[in-house]
Amino acid sequence: xxxxxxxxxxxxxxxxxxxxxxxxxxxxxxxxxxxxxxxxxxxxxxxxxxxxxxxxxxxxxxxxxxxxxxxxxxxxxxxxxxxxxxxxxxxxxxxxxxxxxxxxxxxxxxxxxxxxx
Amino acid sequence: xxxxxxxxxxxxxxxxxxxxxxxxxxxxxxxxxxxxxxxxxxxxxxxxxxxxxxxxxxxxxxxxxxxxxxxxxxxxxxxxxxxxxxxxxxxxxxxxxxxxxxxxxxxxxxxxxx
Numbered sequence: 451x452x453x454x455x456x457x458x459x460x461x462x463x464x465x466x467x468x469x470x471x472x473x474x475x476x477x478x479x480x481x482x483x484x485x486x487x488x489x490x491x492x493x494x495x496x497x498x499x500x501x502x503x504x505x506x507x508x509x510x511x512x513x514x515x516x517x518x519x520x521x522x523x524x525x526x527x528x529x530x531x532x533x534x535x536x537x538x539x540x541x542x543x544x545x546x547x548x549x550x551x552x553x554x555x556x557x558x559x560x561x562x563x564x565x566x567x
Numbered sequence: 568x569x570x571x572x573x574x575x576x577x578x579x580x581x582x583x584x585x586x587x588x589x590x591x592x593x594x595x596x597x598x599x600x601x602x603x604x605x606x607x608x609x610x611x612x613x614x615x616x617x618x619x620x621x622x623x624x625x626x627x628x629x630x631x632x633x634x635x636x637x638x639x640x641x642x643x644x645x646x647x648x649x650x651x652x653x654x655x656x657x658x659x660x661x662x663x664x665x666x667x668x669x670x671x672x673x674x675x676x677x678x679x680x681x
Contacts, residue, residue, distance in 0.1 A: 483668065492658060492671040493612075508668070540610055556662075556669060558604075558612035 452477050456543050456559030463533055463566050470529045471562045473543030478523035480546055483556065484516070487540040496541075499526040533566045540564070569594045571661050573672035580649045581680050587634075588644045588675050590659030596620075598664040601635065601642045606674075607655040615657070618642065649679045 453476040463469050473482065482499040496516055497505040505518035520526045530537050543559040570593045580586035592601070603615040618626045618635050625633050630650075634643045646653055659672040 487610075492673045493669075494671075495668045498668060542612065544612075557614065561610045561612075563610065 452479055452545050452557055454543060454545060454557060454559035456562055458562055459560060460563040461565070463564065465534050465566055467533055468529055468531045469533065469564060470527050471541055471543070471564075473526045473528070473559055475524045475545050480523070481556075482520060482526045483544045484518060484526070484528045485542040485544060485558075487542060487561070489538065493542065496528070499528075530564065533564075535566045538564055538566045569596070569661050569663070569670045571659050571670050571672035573657075573659055573675050575675045576673070577676045577678070579678040579680055580646075582651060583648055585645060585647045586649055586677065588646075588657050588659075588677065590642045590644070590672055592640050592642065592659070592661045594640070594661065594663075596663055600662045600664070601633075602660040602662070602669070603631070603633070603642075603644045604658045604660060604671075605653075605655045606658065607652075612658075616644065646677075651679050651681060653677060654679045 455474045457472045484496040485493040486496050487493045495508050496511045497507040497518055499505050499518050499520040501520045501523055515531055517529045540561045540563050542561045544556040546556055572591045574589055599620045601618045605613045605615050616626050616628045616631050618633055625635050630647045632645045656674045656676050658674045660669045662669045
């Protein structure tokens with residue numbers, strides 16, 4: 451399965467600032483996703499990162515707050531903009547488990563623990 | 568919309584014993600995938616086991632097995648010979664065919680006691 455490297459692993463940020471999280475995969479993958487896991491909660495899909503086009507956002511998430519880039523088939527970034535304490539969460543990158551195919555499950559990066567103070 | 572329900576927020580089991588975690592889901596789809604993920608304190612999401620809805624045979628992976636009841640929309644995870652390293656949050660997840668966004672349950676915190 452694909453190896454996913456996510457950076458940074460954790461950060462403490464001031465409110466009002468922005469943080470960009472990077473996700474690097476060791477092989478080309480069709481689908482990349484960004485999830486948020488709020489403290490003590492389950493995972494919620496933020497958006498699907500599409501290569502060569504705008505990301506597809508889930509209800510409750512908007513591009514101005516969570517801009518996403520996907521310049522190629524192995525890399526994506528998620529920016530958390532104008533942060534507030536409510537953005538304190540774990541952010542996880544994931545990719546489909548079979549490169550070039552969909553619909554069979556995903557593998558996750560190790561996550562970025564963000565604390566906004 | 569698909570929903571996934573895990574009704575057990577916390578469970579505990581003695582080392583070497585067997586424990587079953589419950590999961591139910593709601594969908595109008597006929598073909599889909601179901602998963603169990605483990606999240607230890609390191610927060611890494613680790614795929615434990617997966618089941619294709621079109622397969623009647625229950626999936627097994629070493630000490631982990633599922634009881635998939637499609638009509639009842641139930642997907643429980645059985646962990647046999649529990650080990651201390653099994654202590655983690657366990658999430659049940661649903662995914663439609665050819666649509667990789669996964670829907671997760673709220674999770675069950677499992678503690679294996681020595």
